[in-house]
Structure formats: structure tokens, C-alpha cells
Amino acid sequence: MRRDTWTLVRAAFATVLGVLSVPLAGSTGVHAQTPPPYNPYPSGILPANLDSEIARVRNEVQTVFGRYFAEWQALTPTPTYMGNPPILVPNGYDAQRILGGLLNFDENISPFRNEACAFCHMPYAAFSGPIPSVNLTMVAYPGSYHYRAAKRTAQRYTYSHTFPVLNYDKTQGLFFGGNFWDGRATGMKLQAPDAEQAQGPPVDPGEMNLPDTACIAWRLSQASYRSLFELVWGTDFDINWPSNTEQICSTPQGAFPTTTPVALSAVDRTKATNIFDHWGESLSFLERSPDVSPFNSKFDWYLSNPSQYPLTATEMAGYKLFNGKGNCNSCHLDGRSTTLTPGETDTGNTADVQPLFTCHGFANEGLPLNPRIALFYESRPDAFGFTFNPDGLRYRDLGLGNFLRSGPQSFPDPNQPDWLSLAPSVDGQMQVMTARDVALTPPQCPTTEAGTGKPYFQKEFFHNGYIKSLKQLVHFYNTRDSVPNPNGNTTYSYQVTSGHCPAGTVERVTCWPQPEVKNNIDMTTGALGLTDTQENQIVAFLETLTDGYNPANPTVSTYKNIDTFTGQCSTTTPGETASNQGNAYLIPTWNLAQFPCATDICGVPPLPTKPIP
Amino acid sequence: MGVCSMNGLLVKLAITVAAGSLLCSSPIRAQIPPPAKRAEHVEILKGPALEIAHDDLAILRWTTTNPGGDDDHFAVAHYGTDPKDLNETAKSHIRLNRSHADTIFRVLMQGLKPDTTYYYKVTSMGAGGHSDGVESSVNHFTTPAPGQVTSAHPPAE
Numbered sequence: 001m002r003r004d005t006w007t008l009v010r011a012a013f014a015t016v017l018g019v020l021s022v023p024l025a026g027s028t029g030v031h032a033q034t035p036p037p038y039n040p041y042p043s044g045i046l047p048a049n050l051d052s053e054i055a056r057v058r059n060e061v062q063t064v065f066g067r068y069f070a071e072w073q074a075l076t077p078t079p080t081y082m083g084n085p086p087i088l089v090p091n092g093y094d095a096q097r098i099l100g101g102l103l104n105f106d107e108n109i110s111p112f113r114n115e116a117c118a119f120c121h122m123p124y125a126a127f128s129g130p131i132p133s134v135n136l137t138m139v140a141y142p143g144s145y146h147y148r149a150a151k152r153t154a155q156r157y158t159y160s161h162t163f164p165v166l167n168y169d170k171t172q173g174l175f176f177g178g179n180f181w182d183g184r185a186t187g188m189k190l191q192a193p194d195a196e197q198a199q200g201p202p203v204d205p206g207e208m209n210l211p212d213t214a215c216i217a218w219r220l221s222q223a224s225y226r227s228l229f230e231l232v233w234g235t236d237f238d239i240n241w242p243s244n245t246e247q248i249c250s251t252p253q254g255a256f257p258t259t260t261p262v263a264l265s266a267v268d269r270t271k272a273t274n275i276f277d278h279w280g281e282s283l284s285f286l287e288r289s290p291d292v293s294p295f296n297s298k299f300d301w302y303l304s305n306p307s308q309y310p311l312t313a314t315e316m317a318g319y320k321l322f323n324g325k326g327n328c329n330s331c332h333l334d335g336r337s338t339t340l341t342p343g344e345t346d347t348g349n350t351a352d353v354q355p356l357f358t359c360h361g362f363a364n365e366g367l368p369l370n371p372r373i374a375l376f377y378e379s380r381p382d383a384f385g386f387t388f389n390p391d392g393l394r395y396r397d398l399g400l401g402n403f404l405r406s407g408p409q410s411f412p413d414p415n416q417p418d419w420l421s422l423a424p425s426v427d428g429q430m431q432v433m434t435a436r437d438v439a440l441t442p443p444q445c446p447t448t449e450a451g452t453g454k455p456y457f458q459k460e461f462f463h464n465g466y467i468k469s470l471k472q473l474v475h476f477y478n479t480r481d482s483v484p485n486p487n488g489n490t491t492y493s494y495q496v497t498s499g500h501c502p503a504g505t506v507e508r509v510t511c512w513p514q515p516e517v518k519n520n521i522d523m524t525t526g527a528l529g530l531t532d533t534q535e536n537q538i539v540a541f542l543e544t545l546t547d548g549y550n551p552a553n554p555t556v557s558t559y560k561n562i563d564t565f566t567g568q569c570s571t572t573t574p575g576e577t578a579s580n581q582g583n584a585y586l587i588p589t590w591n592l593a594q595f596p597c598a599t600d601i602c603g604v605p606p607l608p609t610k611p612i613p
Numbered sequence: 614m615g616v617c618s619m620n621g622l623l624v625k626l627a628i629t630v631a632a633g634s635l636l637c638s639s640p641i642r643a644q645i646p647p648p649a650k651r652a653e654h655v656e657i658l659k660g661p662a663l664e665i666a667h668d669d670l671a672i673l674r675w676t677t678t679n680p681g682g683d684d685d686h687f688a689v690a691h692y693g694t695d696p697k698d699l700n701e702t703a704k705s706h707i708r709l710n711r712s713h714a715d716t717i718f719r720v721l722m723q724g725l726k727p728d729t730t731y732y733y734k735v736t737s738m739g740a741g742g743h744s745d746g747v748e749s750s751v752n753h754f755t756t757p758a759p760g761q762v763t764s765a766h767p768p769a770e
Contacts, residue, residue, distance in 0.1 A: 171648060173740030174685050323712060330684075330710035359684070363706070481672055481719075482665040482764065489665050489764035523688060523705040523719040527664060527674070610723070 034112050035252075037146045038382040044587070045377060046147060047133030053567065054142065057130050060564045061105050061116050064123070067561065068101035072228055079231065088232065093289075099232050100286025102225045103279055109219055110144035110208040111250050117201060117208070117283070120154040123561040125459065126437035126547075127157035127292060132458035132570055136585045138374040139465035143207045145252040148388055149374035150206030151397065151409055152181050153465045158437045158547065160194045161288035162356050163187075168419060175400060175422075176360045181430045181463040183362065184403040184411040190277055195284035199276060200411075205253045205388050206375070214262045215249035217275035233278040239268045254386025291560045295354050297436065298549040299541075303353055309551050311544060318541025321534055326477075328538070330524055332357040332435045357435040357545065362400050363522040364428035366480055366515035368498045369396070370464040371589040375409070393590055394598035396612050397464065398517060401427030405604045424609045428517030430463045439470060439543040443557055445569035449539070451577035455569030458582070464516070466498070468582030470542055472508050474535045475579065480512050481526035489527070499588030507586055509579050519610050539578075648739070649711050651682040655747040658715060661735045662765040663754040668727035671754060674719050675735055677747060683739030684709050688718035692733035696751050699732060707737070730755045 039046070047053070071094075079088045079095045088095060103109070107116045120141040122130035129135050134142075140149040165187035166178030179185035179197035187193035201207035202216055210216065220229060221237045229235060241262075248261050264272060286292060299319075301309040311319060322328045323336055335355035379392030389395055391408060398407065404423040406412040413419055438461070439448050445457035449469050461467040467476060482489040492512050494502060501511035515521060530538070548559025573584075596602075597612040660675030673690055680686070686707045691699040703722040710716070718737050725731065736748040757763040 171741055172683050172685060173742070174683075327708075327710055327713070327717075329712070330708040336712045359708075361685075363708075481721075485764075491665050491667070491762050493665075493667075495667070495669075518723065520706060521721055522708065523672070523721055524708040527672070527719065 034114075035145070035383040038148050038378075040380050041138075041147070041374065041377045045138055045372065045374065047131075047137045049133055050131075050142065050147070053131045053133060054146070056567050057119055057122065058107065058114065060122060060130070060566055061107060061118050063564055064118065064561050065102065065105035065107075065116070068098050068105060069225065072098045072102065072225060092232075095228065096232055096282060096285045097289045097291060099225070099228050100282040100284075100289070101291065102223075102228070103282055104286055106219075106223065108223065109202055109210070109216060111210055111215075111252050112144050115144040115208050117198065120201075120207070121157055122564070123292075123559065124440075124442040124563075124565040125156075125457070126440035127287075129154045129460060130565070130567075132567070135458050135460040135465065136468070136582055137372055139370060139372055139460060140206060140374045142374075143205070143252075144209045145382070147374075148206055148209070148252075148378065148382065150204060151373055151375035151395070152463045153460050155179075155181065155431075155433060156437055156440075157194075157287045157292050158440075159293050159356055159358075159434045160197065161192065161284055161293065162358075162434075163193050163360050163431075165191060165193060168422065174361050175426065175429075178431070182399045182403040182410060183431060186414060188414050190280060190284075192281065192284045194287050195277075195280035198280040198283035203253060203259075205386070206378075209252045211248060211251055211253040211256050212260055212262045213276045214260070214264060214269065214272035215245075216279055217272040218245050218249050218262070220275060220279065229275075229278075229282075232282065233275075235275050235278060236271055237275070239271050240265065241268075252382075252384060252386070254382070254388070255384035294547050294559070296549060296558070297547050298544040298551075298554075300354075301549060301551055302544070303355075312540070314537055314540045315544050316541075317534075318537035318539070319544075321530065321538050322541050325534070326474075326528055326530060326538055327524060328435070328477075329357075331359050331361070331363060331432050333359050358432050361432050362426060362429035363432055364399070364430070364515070364517060364520045365462070365477070365525060366428075366518075366521045367462050367464055367466050367476075368513035369516035369589060369592075370466040371498055371587055372585070373464060391598035391600065393595035394601075396516060396597045396601055398427045398601060398608070398612070399463070400429045401608070402601060407601050407604060408598075421606060424606050425520065427519045427608045427612070428515070429520060435542060436545045437547055438545065440546045440548070440559065440562075442565035442569070443562060444565065447543075449578035450570070450572045450581040451579075452572075455571055457565075458570045467508070469578040470539045471535065471578035472581065474530070474538045474542075475509070476512065477525040478528040478530045478535055479526075481523075483527070484529045497589035497592060499586050506580060507583060513589075514613075517608075517612055519608055519612070648683050648741075649681045649709070651739075651743070652678060652680050652745075654678075655680045655737075655745045657747055657749060661733075661749050661752060663763070664719065665762065665764045666725075666754060666756050667762055668757055668759045669725050670721065670723045671725060671731070671756060672719055672721055673733065673735060673754075674717065675749065676715050676717050677737065677745070679709065679711075679713055679716050680737060680739075680745040680747075681709070682743055682745070683741050684711070685740035686716075686718075686745075687738050687740065688720035689736045689738060690720045690722055690733050691736075692722060692731050694729060694731060696732040696753070699734060699751070706740075725756050727756050727759045727761075 082089050105116050105118045121127040142149050164177035166183050179193035185193045185197035202210050375389050378388040381387045401423045403410045404419045441457035445455045447456045448459050461473050467473045479492050482491050496513050498513045501507040505511035548557035550558050592613045602612045656678050658676045661673050664672040664674040687704040688707050690703045692701050693699045705720045732753045734749050734751050737745045
């Protein structure tokens with residue numbers, strides 16, 4: 001991040017906002033004057049309906065906030081502390097859960113009071129990205145300061161709490177745990193990676209964008225639910241706030257030369273940080289609660305009693321492929337039996353009644369660079385003189401490797417003596433997400449797949465949103481490297497970038513562009529030898545991992561707040577199928593040789609084992 | 614069915630509930646099992662053979678009995694243009710599946726030259742460094758001309 005001098009920044013700040021001080025604001029009251037939108041993007045990167053979709057999601061966020069507020073108001077009896085140590089009873093779980101809900105859906109945790117955490121993570125998308133047109137185009141969601149955005153898809157909250165503190169297992173030679181695609185929310189301090197993940201977006205320049213973590217405490221001190229926060233945490237909001245606190249907290253990050261522009265005493269800074277930590281912990285509790293992670297998918301019912309709650313023949317075929325030829329459960333662990341001896345038939349039962357469908361590790365699956373990602377284009381200063389991505393088109397996503405090097409667009413590595421040397425071995429690796437809820441959609445858009453005859457909800461998959469349907473996802477795993485053919489294997493793999501597939505091929509169907517990062521490719525996948533029907537069967541099985549299933553009424557989801565989608569489902573256009581879904585939005589990638597990987601990413605020792613194009 | 618998940622952190626938070634509706638008994642922390650027992654003997658069942666070759670890269674494929682040990686394994690190829698001097702090494706991540714009797718290994722070799730015959734032998738090892746104790750004989754393949762693709766006949770499976 002480049003900054004002007006503090007003098008120039010203050011001048012720019014005053015010019016843009018037009019005031020030198022802002023009165024203290026209530027929790028839903030005075031809104032800071034917003035600067036002109038930041039729009040460095042070429043035509044077509046931003047979806048045409050972005051403003052209306054932002055407004056839609058904001059209304060939905062406010063609806064859910066209202067529901068949690070009503071839950072709080074209706075919480076009876078009022079929880080009180082009893083015992084020694086003091087424990088909140090009789091409904092402390094509800095108090096903590098409701099608090100997490102309020103925090104997650106509170107738009108005031110952003111400079112312009114216009115973006116809650118939930119803006120990018122809505123329940124009807126399993127707490128992932130709620131705007132279909134964004135999922136088709138810019139991938140990352142616009143932050144509080146429109147239209148600044150980051151670099152990756154918004155991960156599902158579901159089961160994120162199951163990831164342990166990031167650790168390197170020397171016996172296995174593998175990293176496990178952490179949150180975010182690159183594992184940078186390690187959980188080191190709060191012992192819960194998802195709590196530390198929740199602390200990232202509020203001060204991320206591409207997301208909620210507050211300039212100082214103390215701003216969370218400041219805004220919470222004005223919140224309509226402050227008393228609930230104090231009930232749960234007993235937190236002391238008695239902080240001596242400087243008179244310009246609201247002015248600062250109404251300004252996006254990047255306008256200040258430090259990360260602590262709110263001038264607090266050491267004691268008050270500690271209080272504010274403690275509030276910030278408790279804030280993350282409450283969000284973690286929400287994520288592990290049945291509101292988010294209920295373990296009640298069709299597959300969970302099947303596990304509880306296979307004869308009473310059977311899978312369909314297609315779903316069962318997909319399940320067997322998931323464990324068998326598809327080999328999906330080598331990483332997306334489903335709690336199956338352990339190693340067989342040759343010739344032995346697997347007759348074992350599932351060993352884990354709550355399989356998490358992830359190994360909690362990392363892998364580089366060889367996704368192509370996605371030229372639609374917003375971050376690539378944010379290489380010129382905004383109205384505050386802040387440049388979000390000075391690397392521009394030279395940015396490359398090395399994932400865990402970039403984090404271990406404390407690289408740009410990531411966090412500092414807190415265990416450099418042990419981990420820095422491992423960076424080349426993990427370049428390109430991203431978190432192995434749970435497969436649970438990958439297919440969760442609003443009820444009125446009952447599928448993620450085009451071409452099924454039903455309205456569908458457009459999602460984006462993997463860290464860079466390159467894949468646009470579950471069919472493509474399975475097809476990618478199946479055919480990335482080669483495809484069986486009686487006369488010799490053929491290939492869909494081409495040494496091209498996205499948007500440059502050879503004539504006669506169809507990208508994502510018969511053409512896979514080269515990986516963005518060719519190092520450390522996971523070769524478990526890429527040539528599974530599945531037929532088209534078998535791919536479809538695996539998709540059907542993945543759909544059984546959707547929470548909110550009620551066997552008494554299978555067409556009505558019980559997933560909390562799944563009824564809050566007020567947008568439009570997508571409908572299949574002529575010639576569109578799940579295989580080529582999203583292809584109308586492909587754009588040509590720039591010449592990588594003209595914009596090679598930036599030196600602050602690819603030139604930081606220890607260097608990648610092979611050069612990154 | 615409405616099982617939920619608990620966290621030891623909750624104990625630290627000192628919050629509990631008297632009513633039973635949200636009680637649950639499942640662990641929420643990831644259960645990362647220790648490595649599986651290593652197989653006493655590993656045998657190559659199929660291959661190795663050329664799965665696919667472009668003018669600058671190739672993928673070799675073979676199947677062994679499940680070696681056990683570290684879940685994260687490496688497929689390894691030692692190769693070169695002289696069968697007596699296999700001085701290059703390629704390693705690729707392979708994730709073992711504990712419920713499978715066999716393991717398919719695939720190794721990606723990059724930076725090759727077109728129209729060139731490469732000699733190779735393959736082996737495998739756990740991510741922790743233990744060899745699986747099996748190695749193939751020396752085989753060979755030839756990369757195609759620029760812009761072409763080739764594979765084994767019959768196809769490697």
C-alpha cells in the first residue's frame with residue numbers, strides 16, 4: 001500500500017468529506033458523507049445491476065438484524081449469572097447466539113454504516129456470496145467504500161469453526177487449520193480461527209474497511225444491543241474516546257498512515273481490543289450454532305438411519321463414486337472405513353456421525369487465473385490517495401505460500417522461524433473447504449445448476465470463482481489433465497490463459513486453461529476417468545449435503561433465515577447448460593509475459609520452486 | 614434432528630444452558646487422525662505408463678497397493694535423456710485414501726523438450742520422507758512435436 005504524506009492525506013480527507021469534524025453519531029443515526037465511488041474497472045467488470053443488488057442485500061441484512069433483535073427482546077427469562085464461576089443461565093447459549101447474529105448483521109460496523117459482515121455472507125447461500133451477478137463477474141464483493149473489492153470468493157461460514165488453530169504437522173508434512181482460503185486467520189490468539197477470521201473483514205481495505213480495530217468498540221458502544229454485549233461479556237465500554245473518533249471511523253482505511261489513528265491511551269486501547277476480541281468470539285459462537293452449522297442435511301438423516309431415510313439411487317451412486325472412483329473423500333473426509341487389504345470388500349459403517357467433508361488441510365488444484373477478479377484493476381489511487389493493489393495485473397494468488405511470506409493482500413506470518421522456509425512447498429495451496437452446503441440455495445431457486453428446467457441460483461466456486469457450477473467443479477476434477485480414450489488419452493489441458501481456448505474447444509467443457517500457479521499441483525485429481533453420467537451422480541450426492549432437510553417435508557427447508565432472498569433467480573438461456581454456465585461472461589486474460597508476477601509476491605525469499613508466469 | 618456442535622472455548626466463556634434443546638455431544642474440533650499404518654510390502658499393480666504428454670510436460674501414471682503411512686504422499690519420477698543417468702526428479706502431491714486397497718499415483722513432469730525421449734523410473738514416498746520401498750524398472754516415452762499431444766497405447770489406467 002502506497003500512501004501520500006500525512007499532510008497531503010489530511011488535505012485530501014478534508015477536501016473529500018468537506019468537514020473537519022463530525023458530531024458523534026448514534027447507532028443508526030448520522031451517516032458520514034460518502035466519497036465519490038471508486039471505479040477503476042474496465043467496462044463490464046462490474047455487473048450492470050450492482051447498485052440495485054447492493055440495495056437488495058442491504059434490505060435483506062436489515063431484515064435479519066430485525067429478527068435477531070426481536071429474538072433478543074423476546075428472550076425470557078432474562079439470563080443472569082449464577083454459580084461460581086459465574087455462568088449465564090438459563091439461556092446463556094441463546095444470548096450468545098443472538099448476540100452473534102446481531103453483530104453479523106449490523107451495518108454500523110463499517111465506515112459508511114452500509115455494510116455488515118453478512119453483506120457478503122447471506123444465509124440463503126450458506127453464508128457465502130448473495131449476488132448472482134457478482135458471482136458471475138467481479139468475484140469479490142464490493143466493500144463499504146464502493147466499489148473497492150478484494151480478491152477471492154466469500155467462503156461459506158458453515159462448519160468453519162471446525163478448523164483447528166493453524167499448525168504444521170511434521171509427521172504428516174502438512175499444514176492443517178486456520179480460516180480464510182490462505183489460512184491466515186490462524187487462531188493463535190483467540191484459539192478459534194473462525195473468531196479471528198471474523199476480525200479480518202472489518203479492517204480489510206476491500207471489505208468493511210474500518211481504519212482502526214478500535215472503531216468496532218466505538219460503534220458497539222452506540223449499538224442498540226450494547227446491553228446484550230455487556231451482559232454476555234461484561235465489557236467495560238468506559239473508554240475516553242477522542243472527539244474526532246467518529247470522524248476517523250467514518251473514513252475508509254488507507255486514508256491514514258497508521259493502523260491506530262484513534263488516539264487512545266494504552267489502557268483504553270486494551271479495552272477496545274478486548275471488545276474486538278469478544279466481538280470475534282461471539283461471531284464464532286454464531287457460526288458453530290444451529291443457525292449456521294446444524295448438521296441436518298439429507299445425508300445426515302441418511303447416516304442416522306439409512307433404511308428410514310434412504311438416498312435416491314442416483315444420490316447413492318454418487319456417494320459410492322465420491323468414496324470410490326471419484327476419490328473425493330481422500331480430501332473431503334466423510335468418515336468412511338479405514339484401509340482395506342487387497343481383495344477385501346468395504347462393509348464398514350461410517351466412523352464419524354458428523355463427518356466434516358474436509359481434511360482441514362490445503363491443496364493446489366490448478367485453477368486457472370480468473371481475469372475477472374476485481375483486485376487486478378485496483379492499481380490507481382482512490383479519492384483518499386490510497387492504492388489497494390499497487391501490483392495491478394502482476395498480482396498472483398500464491399495462497400498459503402503468500403501468507404507464510406507475509407506477502408501483500410495477506411496477514412503477517414506469526415511463526416516465521418518455523419514456517420517461512422516451508423513457503424515454496426505450499427505455493428498455490430488453498431484451504432480444502434468442507435463440501436457441506438456447497439449446493440445450498442434459496443428455496444425459490446432450488447439448484448445451483450443451469451439447464452435443469454428449474455430456476456437456479458448462480459454461485460461461484462473455489463477461491464477465485466473460476467468455476468460456476470457443481471457440474472463444472474466435478475468435471476474439472478475429472479478432466480483437468482487428461483481424458484480416457486480407447487485410442488490413447490486425450491487432453492482438455494491447454495497452455496493458454498482463460499479466454500484464449502483454441503477454436504473448436506469450449507472453455508470449462510473441453511478446454512482447461514493453464515494453472516495460475518503450476519507449483520505443488522495436487523495430482524490426486526485431474527484424470528479420474530468418470531463418465532458424464534458419473535459426474536452428474538456426484539453432483540446429486542453433493543446436493544444431499546445441504547442443511548435444512550426435513551424428511552417430513554422435504555421441499556421446505558428448515559435452515560434459519562433461508563427465506564430472506566428477495567432477488568431474482570437465474571433462468572437458463574438458450575444453449576446454456578451446467579457445463580458451460582457462465583461462459584458468456586468469459587473475458588480474455590491479458591498477456592502474462594507483459595505483466596509477470598510482482599516481485600513483492602514472487603521475488604520474496606524463499607522463492608517459489610518454479611517461476612510463476 | 615437438530616444436533617449442534619460445542620466448543621471447549623465455551624467452557625472458558627463460562628456459558629451454559631439448563632434446558633436440553635441445544636445440548637449436543639459431538640466434538641467440534643477437527644479430528645486429525647495419525648498416519649495410517651504403513652504397509653509391510655508395497656507392490657506396483659499397473660504401469661507405470663505415459664498418461665499424457667504435451668511438448669513440454671508429461672504425466673506418468675501407475676497403481677500400487679495402498680502404501681499407508683502419511684496421508685499426503687508424493688509420486689516421484691527420476692528421469693533423464695540417458696537411461697544410465699536419471700538426474701532429474703519430479704514430485705507430485707498425491708492424497709492417499711485410507712478406504713482404498715489401491716492407490717493411483719500420477720507425477721507431473723514439467724520443463725521438458727519436444728521430440729525428446731525421456732527415460733524414467735518411478736517410486737513413491739510419504740510427505741514425511743519415508744520411501745514406500747517400491748521402484749519401477751526403467752521405462753521411456755517420447756514427447757511429441759511442438760503443439761502436439763500423445764499418450765500411451767493402450768491408454769494408461
